[in-house]
Amino acid sequence: MSHSSLSKASISEKDHIDGQSVHPLHQEDVSKDKKVVEVNSAALTVATKHGLDPWSRNSLVLYFACFVSFLCSCANGYDGSLMTAINIMPFYQNKFNAGTTGSTTGIIFSIYTIGGLTSPWIAGPLTDRYGRRAGMFVGAIVVCIGSAVIASSDTKGQFIAGRFILGFGVSILTCAAPSYIIEVSPPQWRGRMAAFYNCGWFGGSIPAAGITLGTQKIQSDLSWRLPLIFQCVPCAFVILCVWFLPESPRWLLANQRDEEARAFLTRFHGNGNPDHPVVELEWQEFKENIAIDGADKCWYDYSELYKNKNSRWRALMVLLMGVFGQFSGNGLGYFNTEIYNAVGYDNYMQFVLNLCNSITSCAGALAGVALSDRMSRRKVLVWGTLACSVLLAINGGLSAKWAKMPDDHKTISVGQGAVAAYFFFNIIYSFAYTPLQALYPVECLQTTARAKGMAMYGVVVSLFGFINQFAGPIALKNIQYNYVFIFVGWDIIESLLWYLLAVETVGRSLEELEDVFNSPFPPKAKPKHVVALQNDGHVEIIHHA
Incomplete structure (x- = not known):
């Protein structure tokens, strides 16, 4: 059952008596000094009229919470650039004789995702039972353990075990952190704060690319060990800071800790005013929509993901983002250096390009974050994915032309064009997908299904990440540039499926x-919701559609 079966009501003072809401006003009861408008979201309309001070102490606490969540994502991004770079380091290859492509490299890369496939079954119940902060804390500890194991490796078996532990820990982080940040965000900041979380990929990948660019000149095993040690730095910060953050109010309410939630x-959504209109409306929505006896109270109960049509549509959105977010050609990023090598760049330039690619992709992602509170989810996914297909086709075509040229008569502009197309692909992909990979699934999931839904999302992401990382090296070795064309066709299919199935979530509160x-x-x-805007800034809900 939910906390309340009360109908949604006006948030003006006369419609709340001792905390009890009454029925919405009829349109004919609205006085002439009020402006009646139709809006997508009553909550966002109220939040806009009663904005937060962005530089208040409480807002700074929210920013810090966003930053700690961001660090949870850094661990995942760090691994992507890290393994791309150390895979071509001579001392790494001498130690493990892994090769730069083929099945051995595929196993070393993909065991990370096997760890990610295993931990979600623990991550969801852990985050539901003990809170979002506890999930982040445990995930960060596991990543630090994995970093210690892999950085001290002297055998291939230990290195593989370390990567398994890393994947296990990161998957716990990616279950807890996005759930936390979207649940603590004020409604008017939700898109930017949750979208910024996933930009932690670049918060990890850019430092990793820069660190490996510097250490690749070290003439010892420290060339690859040092970057692996630094992998635990963001998570060490999470461990030290996470318990100083406030817990999610939605989790608190779902666990009958109403006073703390209110x-x-x-404090954080109402400028310290318990009668603030945003607080009144959010509290009412929380009470109506958050169950205190939901499936989140039972570790093995995943029925909230499929029990009715509403749940199944929500779960479908999570699955689509899990698959398409990993399988749109971005999996090639682990093998950037092979792509650069194929079009004629030497070892040093491969490191430089790896760093530049992370920086330009980050710029695309930050542009997406800046627009995430206003930008249509449907449109950006449909057109962004289609643009990815076009750019991959250009990259594949120019790579094919380069490969067919005699070694002594290669036109450098063709190779540069292939790399440029790949750079633009990553920019567009980062603009369209990076902000939404974390934001869209947690938006679509209900509070009582959010942690387990994100655990399911983690399984899908790890499964398709495994396909990318295991099959990718083998495909690059066997069919080379032709591997790109697989994603050209698949991205067209993705665009069509997004057009037919994607649900628009922008401009509405989670409830x-x-x-x-x-x-x-x-x-x-x-x-739509019909509301009356009063001259004093209050908003009355006339009708809920």
């Missing part, structure tokens, strides 16, 4: 999305 909303997913066909749902 105190959070008052208001219940109306969207309850509609007959959620991708076409356009429910």
Whole structure:
């Protein structure tokens, strides 16, 4: 059961008596000095009229919470650039004789995702039972252990075991951290704060590319050991700081800690005013939509992901993002150096390009973050994925032309064009997908299903990450540049599926999305709320669609 079965009501003072809400106003009861408008989200309309001070002490605490969550994502991004770079380091190859492509490299790379496939079954119940902060804390500890194991490796078996532990820990982080950040964010900041979380990929990949660029000149095993040691730095910071953060108010309410949840909303969403209109509306929505006896209270119960049409549509969005976010050609990023080598760049330039690619991709992702509170999810996924297909086709075509040229008559501009197309692919992919990979799934999931839904998302991400990382080296060795064309066709299919199935979530509070997913066909749902804007800034809800 939910906390309350009360109908949604006006948030003006006269519609709340001793905390009890009454029925919404009828339109004919609205006085002439109020402006009646139709809006997508009553909560966001109220939040806009009663904005937060972005430089207040409480806002700074929220920024710090966002930063700690961001660090959880850094661990994952660090691994991507790290393994791309150390895979071509001479001392690493001498130690493990792994090769730069083929099945052995595929195993070393992909065992990370096997760890990621294993831990979600623990991560979801852990995050539901002990809180979002506990999930981040445990995941960070596991990553630090994995970093110690892999950095001290003297055998291939130990190195592989370390990568398994790293993947295990990162998957716990990617279950807990995005759930946490979206649940603590004020409604008007939700998109940017949750989208910024996944930019932690670049917060890890750029330092990793820079560190390996510097250490690749060291004439010893420290050339690859030092970058592996630094992999635990973001997680060490998480371990030290996470318990100083406030817990998610939605988790608190779901676990019957109502006073703490209300105190959070008052402090961080209501400028310290317990009667603030945003606090009143959010509290009402929380009470109506968050169950205290939901499936999150039972570690083995995943029924919230499939028990009715609403749940199944939500789960479908999570699955689509899990698959498409990993299998749109971005998996080639682990093997950037092989692509650069194929079009004629020497070893040093491969390191430089690896760093430059991380920086330009980050710029694309940050542009997506800046627009995430206003940008249509559907449109950016449809057109962004289609653009990715076009750029991969250009990259594949120019790579094919380069490969067919005689070694002594290669036109450097052709190779440069192939690399440029790949750079632009990563920019567009980062703009379209990087902000939404964390934001979209947690938006679509209900509070009582969020941790287990993100655990399911982690399984899908790890599964397709495994395919990328295990099959990628083998495919690059056997069919070389032709591997790119597989993703050209697949991205076109993805664009079509996004057009047909994607549900729009921008411009609504998490609780208001219940109306969207309850509609007959959620991708076409356009429910509206009619509100009256008062001269004093208060907002009265006249009608909930």
